[in-house]
Amino acid sequence: MAQGDHIYCSIYNNDKPPYHHGIDCGNETVIHYQKKYKDGNDGIILWVSMIEFAKNRKIYLEKYDTFDPPIVVFMRAKQKLGEETYNIFYNNCEHFARYCKTGKPISLQVEKAKEIVVNDGITVADGLSKNLINVIISAESSKNSIHKSIEDILNFGRDKDDDDNDNSFLNLL
Template sequence: MKDFVKGRKIYTRTYNKCDPSLVVVERAKRRLGETKYNPFYNNCEHFARYCKVGIPISDQVENYKSLVGNSGIDASDALLNNGKSIVDTTQNLMKTTLDKISNFWKNDNDDDDGFFEYY
C-alpha cells in the first residue's frame, strides 16, 4: 500500500451495508483492463462503489452536479474531452496571428497608410 500511495493521503469509506467480499472481488475482476475512465461518468469512486454495493455513483460528482446541474456536467465533460483540441486550435490561431503581426512589422517599408487588417 505504501508503494501505491507514494506518501499521499488515503481516503476510506465505511459502508453500513455492502455485498459479500466474493461478490465485490468478482465485480472488480470483471472490470480489469477497462479503459473507459471518465472523471464525471466512470471514475475511481464510481468503480469502488460499484464493486462494494453494485451501484456506480460518485459523491464527488453528485456534489458537483448539485452546483452545476446535468448540463454543467455535460459541458465540463465536453471541455475536458475536447480541451486538447481547443488548446491546440487556440495556440495555432495565436501563432498565425503573431506571425502576421511580425511579418507586417518586418515588411513595413515606411509607406504605412494606417490600415491594419485583423483576422
C-alpha cells in the same frame, strides 16, 4: 483494512478533496483506475501495490451501511481489470469502487459537483437574466435617443413656412 474494502486518499498531499478511490485486495495491493498518460484523460483499471496507489498519502476507509460480501467486491474489481472506459463524470475511480462495493456506480464527488453547478448555475443565470433585461432597456433607450437625434438632424433648419430650406441638412455637409 481488508480484502474488499473501499479505500481512498486525497489526490494531493493535503487530505482534502478530490479523492482517488480503489478496492483493497487484502494483500497490500489495490485495484483502481489509474491514469494511462500524464495528461490524465485516459485511464485503465490496474492491480497495483498499496504503495503505488497511495503515493505516500494517507489512506482512508469508506464506510457503508449496506454492502456486498468482500468476495463479491473483490471479484467485481478483478472482472474490471484492463477496462479503459474512464470518464471523469460517468465512470471514474469512485464510480468503480462504489460499483464494486454495492453494485451501483455512483460518484458522490461528481454528484456534489453537479449540485454546486446547478445551484450556482441558477444563481448565475438569474443574475444574467437581470443584467440582460437592463441591457435591453438601455439599448431601447439608446435606440430612441438615436432616432430622436436623426430626426432632429433631418429637421435641422427646416421651417414650415420656408420650403427653400428642404436641403438644409445636405448644405451642412
